[in-house]
Amino acid sequence: MSADPNCIFCKIVAGQIPSKKVHEDEQVLAFHDIHPWAPVHVLIIPKLHIATLADVGPEHDALLGHMLGLAPRLMKQLGVTNGFRTLINTGPDGLQEVYHLHMHVMGGPRPWSKG
Ligand code: AMP
Ligand code: ZN
Numbered sequence: 595m596s597a598d599p600n601c602i603f604c605k606i607v608a609g610q611i612p613s614k615k616v617h618e619d620e621q622v623l624a625f626h627d628i629h630p631w632a633p634v635h636v637l638i639i640p641k642l643h644i645a646t647l648a649d650v651g652p653e654h655d656a657l658l659g660h661m662l663g664l665a666p667r668l669m670k671q672l673g674v675t676n677g678f679r680t681l682i683n684t685g686p687d688g689l690q691e692v693y694h695l696h697m698h699v700m701g702g703p704r705p706w707s708k709g
Pocket of ligand 1: 602611613626628630683689690692
């Protein structure tokens, strides 16, 4: 499925819901999390609707590599110089809330509110 009309992140990709974008290219979008845990907290999402990391196949390897490879570049761009965390919550036991694949990337000086 390329887009799910009921999915909040598909609506962000389509520009139907505003977001504070930090990066956009053909494959992915990155924007600031609305409830940040850390001074810098961005989400990197594929433009394609993939519900969870458990739904990816080998055809998504390049996309996943692109998402992970983008993380350090975005942190550098946003002034994060002392390390960061990357996190993908998957499914109910993974405490996933939004069912459109996304990678959290969090950095900035501690203490953080969570994580
Ligand atoms: P999770 O599915 O548990 O990995 O977390 C979903 C994340 O999406 C949470 O950190 C939310 O704060 C974030 N979030 C939900 N809606 C929006 C939105 N409209 N814009 C930015 N971040 C959002
Ligand atoms: Zn979606």
